[in-house]
Amino acid sequence: MGAEKNLKSLPLDDLHKAAGARFGGFAGWSMPITYPLGVMKEHLHTREKAGLFDISHMQLFDIAGPGTAALLSHICPLDADALATGQSKYTFFLNEQAGILDDLIVTRLGGDHFMVVANAGNAAADEAHLRDVAKGFDCRINALDRVFLAIQGPQAVDVLRVAGVPGTELAFMHGFEPKPGWFMSRSGYTGEDGFEIGLPADDARELVTALLADERVAWVGLAARDSLRLEAGLCLHGHDITPEIDPVDAGLTWAISKPVREKAGFIGAKALLDKITKGAARKRVGLKPDSRQPVRSDSILVDIHGNVVGVVTSGGFGPSAGFPVAMGYVGKDFGPIGTQVFAEVRGNRIALHVHSLPFTPHRYHKG
Amino acid sequence: MAATYFTEDHEWVRVEDGIATVGITDHAQDQLGDLVFVQLPDVGQSLSKGDAAVVVESVKAASDVYAPLDGEVTEVNEATASDPALVNSSATGDGWLWKMKLSDTDQLTGLLDEAGYKAIIG
Numbered sequence: 001m002g003a004e005k006n007l008k009s010l011p012l013d014d015l016h017k018a019a020g021a022r023f024g025g026f027a028g029w030s031m032p033i034t035y036p037l038g039v040m041k042e043h044l045h046t047r048e049k050a051g052l053f054d055i056s057h058m059q060l061f062d063i064a065g066p067g068t069a070a071l072l073s074h075i076c077p078l079d080a081d082a083l084a085t086g087q088s089k090y091t092f093f094l095n096e097q098a099g100i101l102d103d104l105i106v107t108r109l110g111g112d113h114f115m116v117v118a119n120a121g122n123a124a125a126d127e128a129h130l131r132d133v134a135k136g137f138d139c140r141i142n143a144l145d146r147v148f149l150a151i152q153g154p155q156a157v158d159v160l161r162v163a164g165v166p167g168t169e170l171a172f173m174h175g176f177e178p179k180p181g182w183f184m185s186r187s188g189y190t191g192e193d194g195f196e197i198g199l200p201a202d203d204a205r206e207l208v209t210a211l212l213a214d215e216r217v218a219w220v221g222l223a224a225r226d227s228l229r230l231e232a233g234l235c236l237h238g239h240d241i242t243p244e245i246d247p248v249d250a251g252l253t254w255a256i257s258k259p260v261r262e263k264a265g266f267i268g269a270k271a272l273l274d275k276i277t278k279g280a281a282r283k284r285v286g287l288k289p290d291s292r293q294p295v296r297s298d299s300i301l302v303d304i305h306g307n308v309v310g311v312v313t314s315g316g317f318g319p320s321a322g323f324p325v326a327m328g329y330v331g332k333d334f335g336p337i338g339t340q341v342f343a344e345v346r347g348n349r350i351a352l353h354v355h356s357l358p359f360t361p362h363r364y365h366k367g
Numbered sequence: 368m369a370a371t372y373f374t375e376d377h378e379w380v381r382v383e384d385g386i387a388t389v390g391i392t393d394h395a396q397d398q399l400g401d402l403v404f405v406q407l408p409d410v411g412q413s414l415s416k417g418d419a420a421v422v423v424e425s426v427k428a429a430s431d432v433y434a435p436l437d438g439e440v441t442e443v444n445e446a447t448a449s450d451p452a453l454v455n456s457s458a459t460g461d462g463w464l465w466k467m468k469l470s471d472t473d474q475l476t477g478l479l480d481e482a483g484y485k486a487i488i489g
Contacts, residue, residue, distance in 0.1 A: 034400060038400060038401050039400050039401050039425075039426045039427070040401035040426060040452075041401075043426075223400070223426060223427050226427070227426055292403070292404050293404045293406065293422075293424065294403065294404060294424050294429070296428075296429065316426055316427060317403040317404075317424070317425075317426045319401075319426070324403070324404070346422070346429075
C-alpha cells in the first residue's frame with residue numbers, strides 16, 4: 001500500500017484527509033482505501049443505506065460530431081445508433097484477438113453526442129486508442145477533467161432527492177447532463193441501486209457537503225468498493241478481464257447483441273465470432289471457499305489429483321455474504337455450480353466449490 | 368510479575384512464570400483493518416523464533432504472525448478463530464493469540480520495551 005511513487009492526488013484529496021482516510025496507490029492515483037469506519041462497516045453501510053465514493057480516478061470522454069455513433073460502433077462491439085437518448089450500455093474496447101482492452105459504459109446524451117466512462121488504469125491507453133481509431137471519423141474527443149462521485153445503496157435515490165439533485169427519476173443504466181458540466185447516470189459497481197455523477201470540482205465540494213449532512217451517507221473507500229463489486233460478481237479489469245481474455249471466456253457475450261455480431265463491424269469481430277463458434281475454452285465462475293479462510297487473486301486452482309484446472313482472479317471476504325468470496329477461471333469441465341476445486345495457498349490446499357454469481361443479489365432500479 | 372515486550376514485527380509478548388502470551392499490537396490491528404480469519408498453531412507445536420505461527424487475514428490481505436521466541440505452544444485463543452474481530456477490538460487483551468512455554472528466557476533481552484516499540488511506529 002502506498003508504494004507507488006509520484007501518485008496523482010484527487011481534486012478532493014483534502015476532504016478525504018479531513019475525513020481521516022487511509023490512502024494507497026491505485027492506477028497512479030493516491031486513493032482513499034478506507035475511512036475510520038473501516039472496510040467491513042463501509043461495505044455494510046453501502047448495502048443498508050448510502051455509500052459515497054470518490055471515483056475521480058476514472059476517465060470520462062465526451063465524444064461528439066456526426067461520426068461519433070459510427071466510431072463507437074467500430075471501436076466497441078456496440079450498435080451506438082440503436083441506443084435511445086439517455087440510454088447507457090456496458091461494452092468494451094477489444095483488440096483484434098477479441099481480448100478485452102477495457103470495459104466501459106457508453107451513454108447516448110443525444111443525437112451525435114455520447115459519454116464514455118473508462119477505467120483509471122486504462123485511461124491513457126484508452127484515450128490513445130480512441131484518438132487513433134477516430135482518425136477516420138468526423139468527431140471530436142474531449143477527455144474531461146471532472147470530479148466523479150458515486151452514491152450507492154438503497155437510500156441513494158432518496159438522499160439525492162432530499163439534497164435537491166435532479167435525475168432521481170432516471171431508470172437503471174440511463175444517464176443525462178443535469179447541469180452544465182455535469183454528467184449523471186443511474187449505475188454503479190456495487191450491485192446496489194445508485195448513481196454516478198461527474199461534475200466540476202467546486203460543484204462537487206458543495207454536493208459532498210450537502211450529501212454528508214445526511215446521516216444516511218458515509219464515505220466509502222476503495223477496499224469496500226472492491227468487496228462490494230466482488231460480491232456483486234462484477235469484473236475488475238486487470239484481474240477478471242484482461243487483454244488476454246475475451247468476452248466469451250469471461251461470460252460477457254450478453255453485452256454484445258445479436259445484430260452487432262451479425263454485422264461484425266467492430267474491431268475484434270472475426271476473432272470473437274470464431275470464438276463463439278468454437279465455444280469457450282474456460283469459464284469465469286464464482287468460488288466459495290469451504291472454510292473461513294479467504295483465497296486471494298492469482299492462487300492456482302487444482303482438482304483432487306493436483307492437476308491445474310484454473311486460477312483465482314479476485315478473492316477476499318464478502319461482508320454481506322458473511323463468508324469468503326472469490327472469482328476465477330476454470331476449465332469447462334469444472335464450470336458447473338457445486339464442482340469442487342482446490343486452491344494452493346501458502347503450501348496448503350484449500351477446498352472451494354464453484355458458486356453462482358452474484359454472491360449477493362443485484363438490487364438495481366429497473367424503473 | 369508480568370513484563371510486556373514488543374517485537375519489530377508488531378507483536379506483544381507478556382511473560383509470567385516462563386509462559387509467554389503473544390498477540391499483535393493495536394497498531395498492527397489498525398494497519399491490517401477488519402480481520403476475517405485467524406489460523407492458530409496447534410497446542411504442543413514447537414516454535415522457533417521467526418516461525419510463522421499464526422495467519423491473520425483481513426478483508427484485503429493475509430499476514431503472518433511470527434513466533435517472537437523459541438518455545439512450545441501451551442494454549443491457543445480459540446475465541447479469535449471463531450470471532451476474528453476480537454483481535455481488532457481488543458488486540459492486547461481478549462484478542463491474544465497463543466501462549467507458549469519459553470525454551471530460553473534469555474531471548475527476552477532481544478525484544479523491545481514499550482518505549483522502543485513506540486519509537487519504531489512513530
